[in-house]
Amino acid sequence: MPGENLSRDEARERAELLSVDGYEVDLDLRSAVGGPDGDGDAASGPRTFRSVTTIRFRNARAGASTFADLVAPAVNAVTLNGQPLDPAAVFDGTRVALEDLPEGANTLVVDAQCAYSRTGEGLHRFVDPEDGEVYLYTQYEPADSRRVFANFEQPDLKAPFRFQVTAPEGWTVRSNGAEESRDGEVRRFAETKPISTYITAVVAGPYHYVTDSYSRTFEDGTTLEIPLGAMCRKGLARHFDADDIFLITKQGLDFFHDNFDYPYPFGKYDQAFVPEYNLGAMENPGCVTFREEYIFRGKVTQAAYESRANVILHEMAHMWFGDLVTMQWWDDLWLKESFADFMGAFTMVESTRFKDGWVTFANNRKSWAYRADQLPSTHPVTADIRDLEDAKLNFDGITYAKGASVLKQLVAYVGREAFLEGARRYFKKHAYGNTQLGDLLSVLTETSGRDMAAWSRSWLQTAGVNSLAPVATYDAAGRITELAVIQEAAESHPELRPHRVAVGLYRRAADGDLVRYARAEVDVAGPRTVVGELAGAERPELILVNDDDLTYCKVRFDEVSLATLRAHLGDMTDPLARALCWSALWNMTRDGLMPARDFVSLVLAFAGRESDIGVLQMLHAWTRTSLTQYATPGWREEGGRALAEGALRELRVAEPGSEHQLAWARFFASVADSEADFRLLSGLLDGSARIDGLDVDQELRWAFLSPLAAHGVADESVIDAELARDDTASGKRHQVRCLASRPSAAVKAQAWAGVVESDALSNALVEATISGFTQSSQRELLAPYTGKYFDAIERVWAERSIQIGVIVVKGLFPALQDDPATLAATDEWLSAHADAAPALRRLVLEARDDLARALRAQACDANAAEAGAAAGL
Secondary structure, X not given: OOOOOOEXXXXXXXXXXXXXXXXXXXXXXXXXXXXXXXXXXXXXXXXXXXXXXXXXXXXXXXOEEEEEEOOOOEEEEEEEOOEEEOHHHHEOOOEEEEEEEOOEEEEEEEEEEEEXXXXXXXXXXXXXXXXXXXXXXEEOOOOOHHHOOOEOOOOOOOEOEEEEEEOOOOOEEEEOOOEEEEEOXXXXXXXXXXXXXXXXXXXXXXXXXXXXXXXXXXXXXXXXEEEEEEEEOHHHHHHOOHHHHHHHHHHHHHHHHHHHOOOOOOOOEEEEEEOOOOOOEEXXXXXXXXXXXXXXXXXXXXXXXXXXXXXXXXXXXXXXXXXXXXXXXXXXOHHHHHHHHHHHHHHHXXXXXXXXXXXXXXXXXXXXXHHHOOOOOXXXXXXXXXXXXXXXXXXXXXXXXXXXXXXXXXXXXXXXXXXXXXXXXXXXXXXXXXXXXXXXXXXXXXXXXXXXXXXXXXXXXXXXXXXXXXXXXXXXXXXXXXXEEEEEOOOOOOOOOOXXXXXXXXXXOOOOOEEEEEEEEEEEOOOEEEOHHHOOOEOOOEEEEEEOOOOOOEEXXXXXXXXXXXXXXXXXXXXXXXXXXXXXXXXXXXXXXXXXXXHHHHHHHHHHHOOOHHHHHHHHHHHHHHHHHHOOHHHHHHHHHHHHHHHHHHHHHOOOOOHHHHHHHHHHHHHOOOHHHHHHHHHHHHOOOOOOOOOOOHHHHHXXXXXXXXXXXXXXXXXXXXXXXXXXXXXXXXXXHHHHHOOOHHHHHHHHHHHHHOOOOOHHHHHHHHHXXXXXXXXXXHOOHHHHHHHHHHHHXXXXXXXXXXXXXXXXXXXXXXXXXXXXXXXXXXXXXXXXXXXXXXXXXXXXXXXXXHHXXXXXXXXXXXXXXXXXX
């Protein structure tokens, strides 16, 4: 990574100097096929492709010097204003120096040999193990287009792009613009509107490609026609449900045209599902890319389809928030990501079949935000991004989920129509331009009449999450005399914010259901706010602050409410209220306020009654974390046995063939820990055991094989035999994970070397190897790697790409060595490496915080065990 960083100050200086009139990019990708298999090595060098870029730009100051960005193994030629420059003199591996520029128009031509990627950054090359076919796609955010063509790599130097791609004749090749002409192997694409470098795209290979169209007639009688395309690898074509993808796409386009009053501006709308993708998706205008895991090879729950719909709509929202109007620098990344995250859920609920999307948002997305907002690296939604390494790490729970939560609160604060009218004015005023925070606040102030500056200071420019708790007093007749909401903040981030909240009162009805019988909305401000409207109400059994999930906060309960939930959480009939209670209980567990064993007990008691499949699957994930991280070590065996027994019990009673049965089957496999459990899983694999209605398809087979491998029940021959059944890209990832999970010192050493000492593995196989390496049942086996981790990470960070560096540093942190000695080793590294790359230190600090939190939670759990023992329980 040395020399590849770009600072905010450098970008600002270059933007003051330059404006870009256009790019012409000519890529020759025929080298992707043929020749030796693989992507090259240290001896032969990387596999490369030719990239010729012509940049027409204007310079504001005669004699000025600047640079173009390019990360490439070699440059063949550089020409500036018709004069050849010596590549050895002007190219240093990451930048092309441009000296003594004349004022006005300039033309730069760079002819380079760029490298194919196997890390998902730049132009990624994937060879399908199923048929040997080669697939290519680009992924750039925040700054990897310079790995494919020379450019000015910053979001505020927008320009039109015209791509020409030479590729094998039988390939499908797509880019941002529509294909204008084809001459044998050469495809020429239409010029784009002015866009940023990081959202340009090329997808090429023998992709399976399906078409459809969208038509919209406006009030003035004009009609907008949008050609639609969807594509995936040939090996996934039999699983490709393009009709559903097109359905969600059309519903989204309808919603955005109904509400944004700005027609989709980028011509066609392709959606490519690509292999070994690092992200969920990327909003390249006219050529959106997605991880191919959104094509489901086996049976999945509705939560998976909902997640895919949300991502499709999230990326579509970016066509306006992010592509049409783009942040000036990565400080204001939230201007696109927070809005897209919010609009994805908003659009999904209002225009698709997924009407309970706000339940998922409350339970899943906000959980991500709450965790991120309590890390030492938390930051305001509008962040201080000094350089590209900072930017790479700020695609986080704050920028996405907290920002979206804050926008949800903003809609409650200013009203839906004021919010949407603000968006409409924002698009029209800043189309094809770049903006900062103040540009959005000004239009929202106009449309809402509210003081957006004060709101922004509290919600966008300060970090941390508040806690809201109820305090009630009652008269002799059992009616509320006063109900107040108490607001607290962490000492590290003491800001108390204005919250628009609903407070719900719940009690059991005659049939035993726990239902709401009173509700009031109030503007919470300061440390204590009285909810006057609820005075005189009958005594509740549960008081739920932030009912309906209007604001962003951690919810706390009074003792009576907490006792009600312990006994009757499963009786709560409203799915959103129930999800909010589960989320609040999980936050209490993470904060060391509820023993992990109590949370596990609640899940065992009530998860079987959870109707929302997304909430159920989230509970399964939280419960595994409770057991492996937050429970005291001495209770883990007992707790694990209880979880496995409870999961199997729910699996057997679930409706045959239902998605709940599938979720419990996967959860059972993930917590199986006894010989009886392993016999059942083995029997389900070989057909000697059967559970009525459970279809053990290929994906479920791998889920069942994984614990068998991790516990030494299935050896390498069994794993390889499974790969023979499923010799596909997905099968290969599963096999690699299972092989690395085996309980053997030699296996662990091989896995470690494969990701730390070598860069031969692709990004997807690095992730699979690390996933297999880190098994909670193998703590003693992994103990020797604590010291090795701290010895290696600075070297890994220096030598590998940012993406691989992040995967390795996060994935191999010795979190399973959860004792004070590991915490001390982490502190020692941080103290000794004060000058390490800030992004690397941030990752280690975050991991340290997670470990310290786990130790605090374990102390809470241990105290509960001691109290129970003293009471004779």
